[in-house]
Amino acid sequence: MKVVVTGGAGFIGANLLHTLVDNPLMDELVAVDDLSTGSLDNLTDLPVRLLRGTVLDAKVLDAALAGADCVVHLGALGSVPRSIDNPLASHHANATGTLMVLEAVRRHDVPHVIVASSSSVYGANPVLPRQEALRPMPVSPYAVSKLATEAYALAHASCYDQAVLAFRFFNVFGPRQAAHHAYAAVVPRFVSAALVGEPVRIHGDGRQTRDFTYVGSVTSVIADAIVRRVSAPDVVNLAFGERVSLLDLVAELESVLGRPLDRVHEPPRSGDVRDSQADSTRLRELFPSPRRYTTREGLQATVDWMSDRVLVRH
Incomplete structure (x- = not known):
């Protein structure tokens, strides 16, 4: 399999690539990253092809996605405070960036797409645990941009018959997560x-x-989703309650x-x-025995x- 990971030099993306390199089904791994928040150190000694560039650049995406079996779209500009300081940057990177990736997927007939949304989309909705059918009530530009991410992905699945899996992440943490910048988690x-x-x-x-979720749990679920080509008609919380x-x-x-x-x-x-706090019912239906x-x-x-x-x- 050829798998492309946008944001591949970032925290979750690099951890995912470290997981995938040990899978004998992986023939080619490609990371797309502009290194604005990711780091080359995260990919040291990995047999991964890095295309340095932004997901807003169609030429970079075309070079990465040709012949791909799956795209895992993790490239984003994270942080609620950062989005409050610069909402346009969050919108361009997260909402427009997702649409650019999905259009590249369409151009290259990539059969499977996984995208990352965020629990922040639930926002001011007071109901706990967060069940996916709850009304989103985002209270930050970042949350709005992530709501657009998942909505675009699911709309493309409906309009263009793409196999899509949209995850909502909940406070993922672990190795390779940056600590020394103003917007650190x-x-x-x-x-x-x-x-x-x-x-x-x-x-x-x-x-x-918060529903803190160790990155190893997240990457093991995504790796399983890639191999089994798991898709779903609606978003899926990726956390354990x-x-x-x-x-x-x-x-x-x-x-x-x-x-x-x-x-x-x-x-x-x-x-x-x-x-x-996540309701993990839908996750467990798709992944009955996740590594937690x-x-x-x-x-x-x-x-x-x-x-x-x-x-x-x-």
């Missing part, structure tokens, strides 16, 4: 601060909850490290939802990976 920020002896900075009271508060996350990190951590509370961030890592297992793996890198940086 909460887990790498907490782990990085803890490793260098700085206080963990918590926005709000810390009682807000855990509900962990930020305070509980810090406590678990303290347990992994074997020491207490200092905490600093800062004002809540605009655009953040209060609580998030606990939050603790994921934190331990993240700490192990980040330890040398964070300490070297400091």
Whole structure:
């Protein structure tokens, strides 16, 4: 199989490629990435062809997708705060970028497409757990752009008879996730601060909850979907129904490290939802035996990976 991963040098994309290289069914792996948020270090020593460029460039996509059996579209401009600072950039990268990928898929008759949406699309909807049929109520430009991502993918499936699988990710974390930029996600920020002896900075009271999902669980599901060419007529939550508060996350990190951590509370961030938890019924119907890592297992793996890198940086 030839598989193309957009955003292949990024956090989830690189982890997926590390998973796929061990699969004997994979004949050719191609990463498309403009390296605006991804890193070449994530692909070191991998037998992967990298096409450096943006998903907004049709020529780059044509060069990547010719002869592909599956496209996994992970290329995006992440972060709710970043989208609030620059909503047009989020729209172009995420909404228009997805449409560009889908049109390239159509030009090259790629038989299977997997796209990444986000739990942020549920937004202000208060119902928990988040079931896919709930009305989306996005409260940030990022969430709107991800709602467009999944809507475009499902519309293409309907109009052009494409096999599409649209996942909603929930707070994915793990190795290769950047910690040292203004829009870093909460887990790498907490782990990085803890490793260098700085206080963990918590926005709000810390009682807000998330369905943290270890990246190894995500990539194992996607890899299975590629091999079995899984598609679905509607979106699918890719998370397992855990509900962990930020305070509980810090406590678990303290347990992994074997020491207490200092905490600093800062004002809540605009655009953040209060609580998030996935209904995983649809996921389990499609993937009855997914490889699932606990939050603790994921934190331990993240700490192990980040330890040398964070300490070297400091």
